[in-house]
Amino acid sequence: xxxxxxxxxxxxxxxxxxxxxxxxxxxxxxxxxxxxxxxxxxxxxxxxxxxxxxxxxxxxxxxxxxxxxxxxxxxxxxxxxxxxxxxxxxxxxxxxxxxxxxxxxxxxxxxxxxxxxxxxxxxxxxxxxxxxxx
Numbered sequence: 001x002x003x004x005x006x007x008x009x010x011x012x013x014x015x016x017x018x019x020x021x022x023x024x025x026x027x028x029x030x031x032x033x034x035x036x037x038x039x040x041x042x043x044x045x046x047x048x049x050x051x052x053x054x055x056x057x058x059x060x061x062x063x064x065x066x067x068x069x070x071x072x073x074x075x076x077x078x079x080x081x082x083x084x085x086x087x088x089x090x091x092x093x094x095x096x097x098x099x100x101x102x103x104x105x106x107x108x109x110x111x112x113x114x115x116x117x118x119x120x121x122x123x124x125x126x127x128x129x130x131x132x133x134x
Contacts, residue, residue: 009107016103023028023099026133031056043045060093064101067094089132099129 002010002020010020035052042048067088070081088094102125120126 003092009104010100012107015120016107020100020104021124023096023103023126023133026130027092030095030133034092056093057112059091060097063088063091063094064097067098092133095129095132099126099133102126102129 006105009016033050035048038052038055039045039048042051067081067085069076070084103120106120106125121130123131
């Protein structure tokens with residue numbers, strides 16, 4: 001999908017394409033056990049699919065936005081956010097969203113002349129989300 005719409009931040013280089021592919025594969029790897037366990041809560045496969053898609057969408061987007069907002073606010077909120085981050089990391093959709101956001105942010109910063117880190121696979125760039133998804 002990223003190749004079809006020519007998103008340079010995700011597929012502009014060989015390293016970015018490899019990083020994007022790896023993150024998506026690791027998300028699938030992390031989401032399968034959760035989906036398998038949750039399947040016992042549903043009576044039909046279509047309801048399970050809708051339920052898990054909704055769960056991943058809300059947990060990933062909600063936690064990512066909450067993390068961004070709490071990290072932007074100075075004072076006690078940023079300290080609370082730092083203590084909550086280990087909890088966020090339990091959700092595969094948050095790790096996927098964080099990785100894709102880091103990929104997009106890196107490309108955006110490079111357009112403003114900010115030097116990128118040495119590799120996309122550094123711990124502070126995509127290494128942490130990838131490790132959490134594995």
